[in-house]
Amino acid sequence: MKRSKPVKRSAKRKGADLEWIRGRRIPSVTILIADAEKSSRAAATRAIVPLRGMRVVGEAKTGLEAVTLTGRLKPRVVLLDLSLSSEFGASLISVLRRKNARTRVILLVGRASEARIIEALSHGAVGCVTKKDMARFLPEALEAVASGEAWMSRKLIPKIMDRLAAFTALVESKPRR
Amino acid sequence: MSDRPKPASVVLIASPIAGVRSQWTEGLEDRFPLYEVAERPSLERSMSNLKPAILILDLALPGLGGVEGTPAIQRLSPPTSIILMTSTSNDREGLAALKAGARGYCNLDMDPQLLKKAVTVVVKGEIWVARNVFAPLLEELTSLTERRHKEFPPNLDTRLDRLTPREREIAQLVGGGASNKEIAGRLSITEATVKAHLTAIFRKLGLSDRLGLALFVTEYNRVSR
Numbered sequence: 550m551k552r553s554k555p556v557k558r559s560a561k562r563k564g565a566d567l568e569w570i571r572g573r574r575i576p577s578v579t580i581l582i583a584d585a586e587k588s589s590r591a592a593a594t595r596a597i598v599p600l601r602g603m604r605v606v607g608e609a610k611t612g613l614e615a616v617t618l619t620g621r622l623k624p625r626v627v628l629l630d631l632s633l634s635s636e637f638g639a640s641l642i643s644v645l646r647r648k649n650a651r652t653r654v655i656l657l658v659g660r661a662s663e664a665r666i667i668e669a670l671s672h673g674a675v676g677c678v679t680k681k682d683m684a685r686f687l688p689e690a691l692e693a694v695a696s697g698e699a700w701m702s703r704k705l706i707p708k709i710m711d712r713l714a715a716f717t718a719l720v721e722s723k724p725r726r
Numbered sequence: 727m728s729d730r731p732k733p734a735s736v737v738l739i740a741s742p743i744a745g746v747r748s749q750w751t752e753g754l755e756d757r758f759p760l761y762e763v764a765e766r767p768s769l770e771r772s773m774s775n776l777k778p779a780i781l782i783l784d785l786a787l788p789g790l791g792g793v794e795g796t797p798a799i800q801r802l803s804p805p806t807s808i809i810l811m812t813s814t815s816n817d818r819e820g821l822a823a824l825k826a827g828a829r830g831y832c833n834l835d836m837d838p839q840l841l842k843k844a845v846t847v848v849v850k851g852e853i854w855v856a857r858n859v860f861a862p863l864l865e866e867l868t869s870l871t872e873r874r875h876k877e878f879p880p881n882l883d884t885r886l887d888r889l890t891p892r893e894r895e896i897a898q899l900v901g902g903g904a905s906n907k908e909i910a911g912r913l914s915i916t917e918a919t920v921k922a923h924l925t926a927i928f929r930k931l932g933l934s935d936r937l938g939l940a941l942f943v944t945e946y947n948r949v950s951r
Contacts, residue, residue: 611934613934613937616941671868671871675861693857700857700860701860701864703853706855706863707852707853709863712867716871716873717870
């Protein structure tokens with residue numbers, strides 16, 4: 550009882566403490582939100598607060614903060630704004646994954662080309678949700694990713710297959726003497 | 727996008743079991759012209775002659791040889807999109823199906839209405855697989871990417887190329903954890919010069935500080951090793 554620590558940031562929200570108390574006995578899925586824009590972080594939080602067993606443990610405004618906080622808080626899921634990952638190239642995702650092996654990365658995508666999304670997925674992100682659809686799809690995506698699955702739009706699959714085929718051809722045609 | 731053959735989207739159904747064929751037919755007959763076959767020789771003939779838009783293929787068809795047997799069928803009509811149907815759905819086989827060129831991988835006893843949706847999506851040029859195939863698909867993508875980066879190191883991140891040789895040297899030293907003082911000593915320059923170089927490096931790489939640079943260099947070295 551005494552060891553429970555309310556989450557300060559979300560406790561301000563109406564009803565948040567109630568959710569906290571209700572969800573307390575279930576080991577929750579811990580979430581770090583990494584996005585430069587305050588409005589996106591707020592939208593993500595809004596989508597998460599009503600979810601049972603999900604808990605925002607921190608917020609990061611830069612890629613570097615995301616790396617530091619992932620190391621410190623060891624969140625199960627990092628919601629990462631795709632445009633933040635430009636700070637280190639898509640490899641920010643590999644860095645996050647190595648900070649904590651259990652951490653899974655879901656991309657939050659504003660306006661981005663499919664090519665950039667696929668680049669990020671190929672560095673180990675396992676989910677992708679467009680920002681305008683967060684209220685609708687973030688709960689599903691978090692659920693899937695926390696249970697070891699991946700979550701993205703079906704429409705990305707043909708592009709991914711193209712890339713796999715290109716890689717396979719490249720690797721197989723590689724002259725090795 | 728839609729350079730697939732459009733006219734009427736003929737669907738060919740191939741399963742040895744009549745009950746299975748009729749279940750599939752149920753969802754599709756009001757929407758697509760259908761043809762049914764029950765064995766491999768007639769499947770081959772129909773593929774060559776009809777060149778259907780879609781082939782819904784039972785993996786248990788005798789003589790098919792499972793997922794590995796599908797490319798041979800595909801060659802009879804390259805523009806046909808093949809949807810593989812299985813009674814023992816698993817994510818690894820799903821991935822193998824996609825890699826063999828299938829545009830869909832579904833449960834044999836899938837709900838007829840859902841099958842209709844799957845076929846409609848595949849006709850549009852998309853791919854239909856169960857969600858549990860997404861994870862192994864992305865794992866494959868990640869591991870192939872890592873492998874490629876190991877085997878084809880250059881032009882990975884060209885941002886380091888924007889630096890002068892001296893700046894690159896300093897960046898590497900920061901990556902190794904050296905302080906400004908140590909760097910100055912190593913390169914026989916003043917600390918003020920080191921700082922000036924660092925400012926230029928941060929600007930060129932779009933980084934805000936030393937830790938960012940250290941992470942960047944570490945990552946760069948790891949990937950291009």
